[in-house]
Amino acid sequence: MIKTLQIGITGGIGSGKSLVCKILACLGAPVYDADSHAKNLMTTDGILISNIKKEFGELSYNTDGSLNRKYLSATVFNDADKLEKLNSLVHPRVAHDYARWLSEHSNHPYVVKEAALLYEAGSYKQLDRIVVVTAPDELRIERVVKRDPHRSKEQIRAIIGQQMPQEEKMKRADFVVVNDETTLLIPQILGLHAAFLSMPR
Known part of the structure; x- marks a missing residue:
């Protein structure tokens, strides 16, 4: 029986992991937003x-x-x-x-689990590959302020401080997606999609 690959996507608050998941969903991947x-x-x-x-x-x-x-x-x-x-x-x-x-969803070549605390919760251990989405801290703070106007910059910095540092997540990742608004995002995601489809099961 062909196994469904389980892909974990994580990143700190405001990194853009939901955007990456939305694009993968458009390519046909089922996404579980933890x-x-x-x-x-x-x-x-x-x-x-x-x-x-x-x-x-x-x-x-x-x-x-x-x-x-x-x-x-x-x-x-x-x-x-x-x-x-x-x-x-x-x-x-x-x-x-x-x-x-x-x-x-086991009839799909791969599925995506999106979670902010993938490493912290230990759930990465059950997954086949991990993708970490990164962006500079100041850009992440700007994005969250726009998205959640009820949060102050200080509160967002406090949340960033509580999460595992991006550098640590990147060290542990199988793939890193740079979402800094200067590096093109779509080609990176199309590359991931192709890689996941071609992986041995």
Whole structure:
């Protein structure tokens, strides 16, 4: 049986990994956005909801069942141990959901898993190849300010400070995509697509 290649795409906040994934999706690759699925699971997965309430209290959820993001963010943002605890509850449920999704898309030559914390969560170990998307920090900050006007530059710098440094991710990557708005992006992605299709399975 021909195996479906599992490609991980990661990069720091504002690097443009979602853009790279959108272009690969246009080329026919199924994309699993781990961050979006995580947000969804936090309000639909009974096991995860129960664990979050147990660890962080009933205030973690609003009366309508939606996630009380303000409360949870305030609780974990400046506390590395609590953030790690929250991630340790979320990541296994995302892994479980991804396995289900993968079985539904196993007829494709390759699939893409997009995740900001691919290395930090350890999920890179289950993937065949890793692509890291990079961009200069100041450009990343500018992009996020435009995308998320509610965030200040200081908050974005704090998030960058909490993520694994780009240099470290690049060292571990199988492929690096430079998204600095001067290097052409599409040829890099077409090159990746061709490489993935030609890899032995």
